Amino acid sequence: MPIPHFGQPRYRVIADKLRLRIESGAIPPGALLPAESLLTTEFRASRGTIRQALAVLRETGLVATEHGRGTYANPRPHQSGSDTCSEPETRQREIPADPEIAEIFGVDVGAILIENESVTRWNGAVRTVVRTYRLRRARP
Amino acid sequence: MPIPHFGQPRYRVIADKLRLRIESGAIPPGALLPAESLLTTEFRASRGTIRQALAVLRETGLVATEHGRGTYANPRPHQSGSDTCSEPETRQREIPADPEIAEIFGVDVGAILIENESVTRWNGAVRTVVRTYRLRRARP
DNA sequence: AGAAATTTGTCCGTATGTATC
DNA sequence: AGATACATACGGACAAATTTC
Numbered sequence: 001m002p003i004p005h006f007g008q009p010r011y012r013v014i015a016d017k018l019r020l021r022i023e024s025g026a027i028p029p030g031a032l033l034p035a036e037s038l039l040t041t042e043f044r045a046s047r048g049t050i051r052q053a054l055a056v057l058r059e060t061g062l063v064a065t066e067h068g069r070g071t072y073a074n075p076r077p078h079q080s081g082s083d084t085c086s087e088p089e090t091r092q093r094e095i096p097a098d099p100e101i102a103e104i105f106g107v108d109v110g111a112i113l114i115e116n117e118s119v120t121r122w123n124g125a126v127r128t129v130v131r132t133y134r135l136r137r138a139r140p
Numbered sequence: 141m142p143i144p145h146f147g148q149p150r151y152r153v154i155a156d157k158l159r160l161r162i163e164s165g166a167i168p169p170g171a172l173l174p175a176e177s178l179l180t181t182e183f184r185a186s187r188g189t190i191r192q193a194l195a196v197l198r199e200t201g202l203v204a205t206e207h208g209r210g211t212y213a214n215p216r217p218h219q220s221g222s223d224t225c226s227e228p229e230t231r232q233r234e235i236p237a238d239p240e241i242a243e244i245f246g247v248d249v250g251a252i253l254i255e256n257e258s259v260t261r262w263n264g265a266v267r268t269v270v271r272t273y274r275l276r277r278a279r280p
Numbered sequence: 281a282g283a284a285a286t287t288t289g290t291c292c293g294t295a296t297g298t299a300t301c
Numbered sequence: 302a303g304a305t306a307c308a309t310a311c312g313g314a315c316a317a318a319t320t321t322c
Binding site: 192 | 308309310311312317318319320
């Protein structure tokens with residue numbers, strides 16, 4: 001028996017309540033949200049509705065979900081005093097295409113690609129490595 | 141009787157097929173996609189799965205849906221001239237670190253990294269491949 | 281103007297697969 | 302190996318917006 005949704009959809013109401021908990025600090029950054037199964041009993045909603053609510057928060061980047069682990073609040077640490085985020089260290093080089101990336105580009109294995117690499121550190125530790133590949137090609 | 145989802149989830153497969161129809165021009169910009177009820181019969185999938193596939197295309201801006209009307213293809217080409225730039229096709233996977241990237245992160249070779257890959261096409265041809273690497277969250 | 285048909289939106293319940301602990 | 306947690310998928314029901322007759 002579906003429960004009617006007068007006015008605001010239930011999943012938005014639930015999303016708002018969860019957002020309030022995160023923004024108020026009741027669920028601190030990095031902390032795990034209650035499991036979906038718990039949220040179903042707390043909000044008396046089906047799991048599909050709970051997942052819809054979490055999807056809203058995920059789209060806005062307020063939470064991140066990992067398979068088998070759970071949903072974390074505020075995965076991006078906010079800027080605060082002593083944290084140091086280094087300027088990205090970048091480099092460019094030319095490399096031969098391995099079989100996998102050759103197939104993506106639709107070129108022969110070993111074809112020359114231009115790779116841009118950007119390394120970002122956080123408090124000294126490498127946080128992300130971004131590599132961009134493109135074909136070396138004549139200018140249009 | 142739920143159908144198991146080996147490899148690619150069904151909704152992603154369906155989303156890819158629909159994207160192909162749009163990018164190939166089989167469904168021209170501004171045109172209506174088949175109704176969800178039609179797609180269920182065509183792809184032999186439940187409506188929920190169809191809606192999940194459409195949600196993928198909606199997130200990338202490839203389609204827009206209006207209540208009571210339908211789902212429109214490519215409402216805003218947002219690309220000047222005759223060039224067509226597809227929204228990136230993304231995927232996430234876990235890979236063992238090769239010696240080079242292991243050194244960057246300061247981890248052992250073979251350590252598991254999370255790789256996000258985004259492929260952007262231009263006029264059908266692959267333009268850029270962006271790969272972002274990060275460490276898998278350490279156990280709490 | 282109004283009723284019916286169409287189409288998307290929301291919600292429920294259930295079952296099973298897959299990843300993590 | 303078992304328990305826990307998220308992911309995918311099915312089917313049904315009703316609500317709300319739009320179009321059609």
